[in-house]
Amino acid sequence: MARQTPRPPAFVLRPDARWPRLLRAAWAGSATLVLGWLLWHLATDAPVWPAPAGAVLLAGLLVQRRLSRPAPLNDTVALSGPEGDAAGWRLDGDPGQLERVIDADDWLLLRHRASAPARRSTWLALSRRDHPQDWHRLRCALRARSASTSPLPAEQ
Numbered sequence: 001m002a003r004q005t006p007r008p009p010a011f012v013l014r015p016d017a018r019w020p021r022l023l024r025a026a027w028a029g030s031a032t033l034v035l036g037w038l039l040w041h042l043a044t045d046a047p048v049w050p051a052p053a054g055a056v057l058l059a060g061l062l063v064q065r066r067l068s069r070p071a072p073l074n075d076t077v078a079l080s081g082p083e084g085d086a087a088g089w090r091l092d093g094d095p096g097q098l099e100r101v102i103d104a105d106d107w108l109l110l111r112h113r114a115s116a117p118a119r120r121s122t123w124l125a126l127s128r129r130d131h132p133q134d135w136h137r138l139r140c141a142l143r144a145r146s147a148s149t150s151p152l153p154a155e156q
């Protein structure tokens with residue numbers, strides 16, 4: 001009888017609702033800053049260069065679009081760790097690589113890069129207050145997998 005490795009834990013996660021609001025606030029802040037800059041230049045008769053102002057607004061829009069993706073309809077996502085020799089995590093059944101972009105103990109920003117080239121990356125903002133029972137187990141699973149796939153340091 002072959003020995004079976006236990007299945008990695010599956011997590012049912014609710015993304016942090018504050019993340020989309022933070023992105024909208026950042027967009028509104030950058031738009032307000034550019035608008036104030038334009039009005040100040042118009043009031044002082046200084047030369048106005050609309051290209052830098054447009055570039056700042058466009059950069060803010062691109063960053064917000066890249067970091068946001070519509071939340072799932074049921075407001076939860078299923079995240080399961082790699083199985084056996086598979087190297088990828090599954091987010092709602094889609095295989096891919098998972099990165100910890102920001103790890104602030106009580107808050108995580110994760111990026112799931114789907115294996116399918118047509119799929120965009122999914123960003124998950126998670127907080128401890130939404131997952132008090134599974135938080136430690138989730139962080140351990142993320143750290144264990146990243147440590148096992150990272151290259152070993154060279155001996156000197």
